[in-house]
Amino acid sequence: MEKKVNDLRSALALLKSMPGQLIETDVEVEPKAELSGVYRHVGAGGTVQRPTKEGPAMIFNNVKGHPGARVAIGVLASRKRVAALLGTKPENLGKMLYESVDHPVAPILSKKPAPCQEIVHKAEDPDFDLYRLVPAPANTPDDAGPYITLGMCYATHPDTGLSDVTIHRLCIQGKDELSIFFTPGARHIGAMAERAEELGQKLPISISIGVDPAIEIGSCFEPPTTPLGYDELAVAGALRGEPVELCDCITVKERAIANAEYVIEGEVIPNVRVQEDQNSHTGYAMPEFPGYTGPASSQCWLIKVKAVTHRKNPIMQTCIGPSEEHVSMAGIPTEASIYGMVEKAMPGRLQNVYCASPGGGKYMAVLQFKKLTASDEGRQRQAALLAFSAFSELKHVFLVDEDVDCFDLNDVLWAMNTRFQGDADIITIPGVRCHPLDPSNDPYCSPGIRDHGIACKTIFDCTVPFDQKERFKRARFMDVDPEKWTKDAR
Template sequence: MPFHDLRSYLDALDEQQQLLRIEEQVKPEPDISAAACAAAKLGDKSPALLFENILGYHDARIAMNVHGSWPNLAIAMDMPKNTPLKQQFFEFVRRYQNYPGEVEHRDSAPWQEVVIEDDINLFDILPLFRLNHGDGGFYIDKASVVSRDPSLEGKENEDSQNVGIYRIEVKGKKHLGLQPVPAHDIAIHLQRAEELGVDLPIAITIGNDPMISTVGAMPILYNQSEYAMAGALNGTPYPIVKTALTGLDVPWGSEFVLEGRILSRVREAEGPFGEFTGHYSGGRQMPVVEITKVSHRKNPLFEHLYLGMPWTEIDYMMGINTCAPLYVQLKEAFPEVVAVNALYTHGLVVIVSTKTRFGGFAKGVGMRVLTTPHGLGYAKMVIVVDETIDPFNLPQVMWAMSTKFNPEYDLVTVPGLSILPLDPASQPAGMTSKVIIDATTPKAPEEHGHFSQELRDPITTDDWVEKLHNMMQVNSLSQAKDSSKVNNS
């Protein structure tokens, strides 16, 4: 069954040995972020972490690395935890194409148990700490932010509702700084609010179920509902509750709900912050949020996300959910597309495997990547390979680039395109040149190179892959049983 709150998901991770409970007392800085950084270094099967004894915070509990491995993401989709990445990708695509899923409106939620409207002090309410030592302040970086287009009314306004994940700096007792990247939907809502000269109501939810965090970080179309997408991915109706103050719909299972408004035409310094690019982003003038109501569960769980030099949790959380929309959008224009890998640094690099119809076809596929919702703000380098290459298998991709790519014929450079301002290579910030690398086998009328004698695996290789894999699993189980007998004796 799908998980509609963070707690049930952590219980499932615990049952499947994908959660470590840290009961020893830890310092907020640097222990918590250091432990989450260390978990990412354990490999792509690392567990979630739950800190239950934090120096200086009475009864606070902080969850880290919740989405930080492929087994964790498989469990979130109710799949066996050892499901291979490529299989997870195609299952995610299958569910994605079931959009829209159902949404269930509920009258009440657990986060309504405690309500604070007077003397709000976020420093008292939230167990805040810095993630990297050079951060300019305390950040909330795994919250889902809900907003609507204020220029629309009635049902159109409700249909414009967006759920996104943006970095949020705590700047005062009830004031926040928020970074709406221009390519994201909330930036459109804010622009329209400021054109009208009004504040933009928002709701910020912290400690959410695993699927809405996945969808909130996903480049879906502007007119698609994140809640309907979560319902499609879960396979059951997604529960939401309407907030009393802002009238926005928020997840039923959140731990905290902060309601307030982005102040119209107000900007303050925000940053620096250690970002997913592996660099500090520096300080910028960013919008300001004023919080007027806080609701939360009793004994709430605070969820945070460590990000820094890849790979960290954010690279897993923004992996498959970036690949899947790209795949579907490309497939609509080019049915020959086989798979898409946009796992690396939030899809600044995109690898596409495709069949080719004619010479130059792969370059057309690459150009389409650059004009997708994700490609407009990311996708700085697009690598296109043959359908026989698994884009998730980097040795195969490197082989294709090493042997198929000729810079004279196969490199396309497109200057003056947009990129997210956080890209440290952009100049000026938010602008870049982008490249397409055609590493496919040339097809007529292209004739350069000599590719007529490519090797193929022996005909029974696939059978032996499965056979050897099964033998290794049997050996692993046998060793585990032998180890258990020794320990018991």
């Protein structure tokens, strides 16, 4: 019988049943830098500094300074694991998410006791201390402090009453204070906080940690696919075929994910900004998805924490910023956004999309495009333009034919080496706003760039011209099932 996944514990149970997908250790680990340093070698992958690799998820059962708590890392640091956790094949993930966005299942308020509230700690308690209650790691010795990297932030717009879930970088700043970084203009909860500030109001917020992986994947959609007012918890509901269950918070007027491992309840304070590294003074925040450690921001907002609730024997979930886990969370929703945009414009042409690991799931996409008629010549480049409009942070698009495996970068580079000419097949679009975390998107790197965060978006057309397809047929091999020869091989 297939294991049902609806929270972190059931997800870990499924991974445990899959050979080589989950390991545990009882050896004590220091949460500051050491835990991530270990996982870098075990299975981080992505854009993490080499040596690293894709490997199993890992549970640390003995975290220094946090008796009874465990830390899980790398749950989503493999496309194969994500597919298993969502009950599909790796190559179908983008299409599956695209369908889920178009058929949302809204969350509901549960009437049952919430597992996330089995144990309650209120900020008014004399021994309340976030550093002690939440085993949040620091990725490197340079980090501004302990970071909550997989906190599902949930808030409600003060005007519309519509709610949304988003992941933000959260740094513990004091015994009852967190800093939260809002990328300007990029995320829904940032817009809610800005509006609350205009009204002179605090914004109630819940931060759910250790949840169903469907929620973590679904929460990473961005406009225009999920505009302001679209609650991405409904994507998770569609993926599971049943609504996400919420509970009322204990100390603030907001809701949280009922079966989370931890919930932090608090309020975003208006007209207060926090220096992110005010305690460490390193000048850095944390490692970001491009593989570099980002600078500490002086413009983080402040969350005043009112309570921490959690399950008995809770499991903290974390990730390494530049790891394959970010590729899964950011890249698969991006694939869905691109696929949806192109499919609506030219049905049947785009076969698949892969937002590859070297781009951190954001900067690079490979589009597998099928030209059905002579009039489709040139439409592949139109598809690339649609991809840029579907996802503004995209920098490079590689176009390949249907006989090229878009998920195999060796095959993509083969197509580039045998079907691409630099003077004819590179299309550049200079001066377009892209992503501020790419250090090359800066006037220092190109005189044509007017401001930090602006890039030259580039299309690499590695497709064969329609009228020359006969010249580019791959060598044909006999299609056989190798099991007859390999099942008893020694």
